[in-house]
Each structure stands twice: as structure tokens, then as C-alpha cells.
Amino acid sequence: MEKKRKISIIGSTGSIGTQALEVIEKLEDKFEIIALAGGSNVELLEQQAKKFRPKYIYANKPIKVDGIETLDSLDDIASNTENDIILVACSGKIGLRPTLKAIENGIDIALANKETLVMAGDIVMESARKHGVNIIPVDSEHCAIHQCIKDISQVDKLIITASGGPFLHKSIEEMKNATVEQTLKHPRWNMGKKITVDSATLMNKGLEIIEAHHLFGFDYDDIQVVVHPQSIVHSAIEYVDGSVIAQIGLPSMHIPIQYAITYPERYEGIKSKSFSFSEIARLDFEEPDFEKFPTVKLAYKAGKMGGTATTCINAANEEAVFAFLEGKIKLYQIYEITKRMLDEHKLIENPDIDEIFEVDRSVREKVKFMFSQMYC
Numbered sequence: 001m002e003k004k005r006k007i008s009i010i011g012s013t014g015s016i017g018t019q020a021l022e023v024i025e026k027l028e029d030k031f032e033i034i035a036l037a038g039g040s041n042v043e044l045l046e047q048q049a050k051k052f053r054p055k056y057i058y059a060n061k062p063i064k065v066d067g068i069e070t071l072d073s074l075d076d077i078a079s080n081t082e083n084d085i086i087l088v089a090c091s092g093k094i095g096l097r098p099t100l101k102a103i104e105n106g107i108d109i110a111l112a113n114k115e116t117l118v119m120a121g122d123i124v125m126e127s128a129r130k131h132g133v134n135i136i137p138v139d140s141e142h143c144a145i146h147q148c149i150k151d152i153s154q155v156d157k158l159i160i161t162a163s164g165g166p167f168l169h170k171s172i173e174e175m176k177n178a179t180v181e182q183t184l185k186h187p188r189w190n191m192g193k194k195i196t197v198d199s200a201t202l203m204n205k206g207l208e209i210i211e212a213h214h215l216f217g218f219d220y221d222d223i224q225v226v227v228h229p230q231s232i233v234h235s236a237i238e239y240v241d242g243s244v245i246a247q248i249g250l251p252s253m254h255i256p257i258q259y260a261i262t263y264p265e266r267y268e269g270i271k272s273k274s275f276s277f278s279e280i281a282r283l284d285f286e287e288p289d290f291e292k293f294p295t296v297k298l299a300y301k302a303g304k305m306g307g308t309a310t311t312c313i314n315a316a317n318e319e320a321v322f323a324f325l326e327g328k329i330k331l332y333q334i335y336e337i338t339k340r341m342l343d344e345h346k347l348i349e350n351p352d353i354d355e356i357f358e359v360d361r362s363v364r365e366k367v368k369f370m371f372s373q374m375y376c
């Protein structure tokens with residue numbers, strides 16, 4: 001009998017995590033769940049634990065489920081070599097530490113948490129190479145590229161698609177005055193709040209350019225962004241001979257999640273319907289409006305600077321997004337604050353992991369201090 005793949009999910013109570021459990025439920029003969037971890041939604045984690053019976057659980061708050069051991073930290077999950085693969089689906093900076101620990105322990109990673117690569121892509125990818133660990137992207141664009149690439153040495157260019165978010169065809173003025181509610185209404189995807197705000201400012205695309213650079217080793221000048229509102233073409237690559245291979249499919253995160261956790265196998269699993277070109281009818285593409293969405297250029301700039309520049313924009317952006325969600329700043333200020341932090345940043349070109357965490361901490365402290373000055 002085929003051996004079950006042993007998996008843990010960090011962030012099982014989130015948008016990606018809950019969809020991953022739906023995938024696993026359909027493929028229950030293929031997976032054994034070692035650990036489920038969440039943050040503060042302990043009610044949902046408890047329900048998940050009772051249903052899926054992992055060996056271990058972890059939450060950011062006290063939790064107890066009969067017959068299941070509660071762990072003290074995410075590191076306990078990442079150090080458990082029973083795991084064949086860990087799905088890192090928490091949001092923001094908390095993904096980095098357990099990802100690095102899991103890699104050091106030789107455990108493959110299905111990576112949804114793009115911030116991990118934006119913060120410390122060079123260190124993470126180098127460690128993965130050293131320990132022979134596969135990092136399979138869950139992010140739909142990178143999962144698409146992963147599926148398109150046959151021989152990476154013959155690929156000229158990566159083409160990342162962007163839905164354009166809720167303000168694609170709104171004026172800059174409308175975007176400047178956008179409420180939290182309008183910002184959280186994404187036209188295509190139902191996601192966690194942080195990434196939904198990033199999608200509205202297009203910083204999400206900026207972070208994805210940096211993610212692509214690290215995952216596939218392409219120069220920033222060879223990574224292009226195109227707006228494609230229908231989210232059917234999930235991304236594409238151009239080979240040296242001009243042939244373009246795109247991965248297309250219905251906009252459902254179940255597909256890239258399933259791909260990443262079952263790779264290199266494919267199963268019917270959670271597939272709900274067959275793709276129909278005639279139902280889609282048309283596909284549109286347009287250049288991104290860099291004036292309305294300056295975050296994309298900012299991310300290119302930080303990416304080209306390298307070192308701690310991307311750590312800096314990740315930290316500044318994340319803190320500014322939290323402040324926007326709390327009603328403290330306007331949507332446009334997320335960019336302004338992030339740009340200012342990058343302008344003031346003292347670059348470390350080849351940082352070690354302690355320097356990365358220190359830059360992350362100090363940028364966040366600076367941003368929070370700025371907010372405290374604005375409102376006192």
C-alpha cells in the first residue's frame with residue numbers, strides 16, 4: 001500500500017489553512033496529519049483537532065483537546081522529523097523562523113507565506129539547497145510558474161499576472177479615500193485581511209516579484225507584471241525562442257494548495273468542475289498603472305537593492321497595513337510610510353539571520369513610533 005504523506009499545517013485556521021484541510025479531507029487516504037497550528041482562533045483549531053485528530057496542536061493561546069498533545073512553540077512542529085512536508089500558511093513575519101527550522105531538519109516546505117522569502121530569501125533558499133529541501137510554492141502565480149518550467153536554463157522571462165484588486169478601475173482619488181470595508185472587498189479572491197489589503201495597494205504583486213526572484217533565481221529585469229482582471233491565467237514564462245507557456249485554470253486556491261502538498265503527484269482530489277474556454281469567453285490584459293500603484297516600483301527598487309532592503313519594506317508595509325486596518329491611517333499612506341522607511345534604511349548587503357530579525361524589529365519600532373507621534 002502507498003505510504004501516507006505526513007504533513008503539518010502552520011496557520012490551519014486561516015484562509016489557506018482551512019482550504020488545505022478541505023483538500024486533505026478529499027485525499028484522506030494520502031495524508032496523515034502530524035500537527036495543526038493556529039494563532040488566536042482556538043475554537044476553530046479545537047474543532048479541526050477533533051475532526052482531523054492530529055498528533056499535536058499549537059495555538060498562540062491556551063488550548064487543550066483530549067488525547068492530543070499541545071506543543072509549546074511552532075519550532076516544536078518544525079523540528080519534528082516525522083513530517084514529510086510542512087505547509088507554512090501563517091501570515092506575515094511569523095512564518096520565517098519555523099520555515100528555517102524545518103529546512104534545517106530536512107523537511108520539505110509547501111510555502112504560502114511569501115513574507116518569509118521577502119524577509120530573508122537568500123538565507124532561506126541557500127539553506128534549502130544545502131539541506132536538499134524542496135520549497136513548493138502555494139502562491140498561485142509561483143505555483144503556475146513552477147508548473148510551466150521544464151528546463152529553467154532555457155527560460156528568458158517570468159510573467160506574473162495581477163488581478164488588479166478592488167481599485168483597478170477606480171480613480172486615484174477614490175483609492176485615496178477608500179474605507180477598510182471597500183479595501184477588503186476583493187473581486188476574485190477570499191483571503192486573509194493582510195494579503196487582501198496588499199492586493200488593493202498592489203504591494204502583494206511587489207512582494208510576489210521578490211518571491212519569484214528567490215524561488216526561481218531570475219533578475220528583477222526579467223520578471224514582468226501584467227494586469228489580468230479575470231485571474232484565469234495564473235502566470236506564464238517565456239522561453240528563449242519566444243514560446244510562452246502559461247498555466248490557466250479557474251481561480252481557486254484549492255488547486256495550487258493541492259499541487260504543492262501532493263507534488264510531484266496529481267490527483268482529482270477537490271476538483272469541482274472541468275475548465276471550459278467558452279464559459280470564460282474572454283481574457284483581458286493591461287499594463288499596471290505604476291502611478292496609481294507605486295508599491296510595485298518600490299518593490300522592484302528594494303529587490304534590486306538586495307540585502308535588508310526587502311526586509312525593511314516587508315516590515316514597514318506590514319505595520320502600516322495593521323494601522324490601516326485599525327483606522328489609524330489612509331490606504332495611500334501605506335505606500336508613503338513604506339517608501340520613507342526604505343529611503344531612510346541603512347542597507348546591510350549580506351545580512352545574517354540575526355541582522356534580518358534586528359532590521360525587522362527596528363523598522364517596526366520606527367513605524368509604530370511614527371504612528372504614536374501622529375496621534376498624540
Ligand code: NDP
Nearest residue numbers: 011013014015016038039040041090091112113114191192
Ligand atoms: P489568514 O489571515 O487567513 O490566516 C493566517 C493564519 O496564521 C491563521 O491560521 C492564523 O491563526 C495564523 N497565525 C497568526 N498568528 C499566529 C501565530 N503567532 N502562530 C501561529 N499561527 C498564527 O491569512 P491567509 O491564509 O490569507 O494567508 C496566509 C499566508 O499565505 C500569507 O502569507 C499570504 O500572503 C499567503 N497567501 C494567501 C493566499 C490566499 O488566498 N489567502 C494566496 C497566496 C498567498 P488565527 O486565525 O487562529 O489567529
Ligand code: MG
Nearest residue numbers: 139140141208
Ligand atoms: Mg498570489
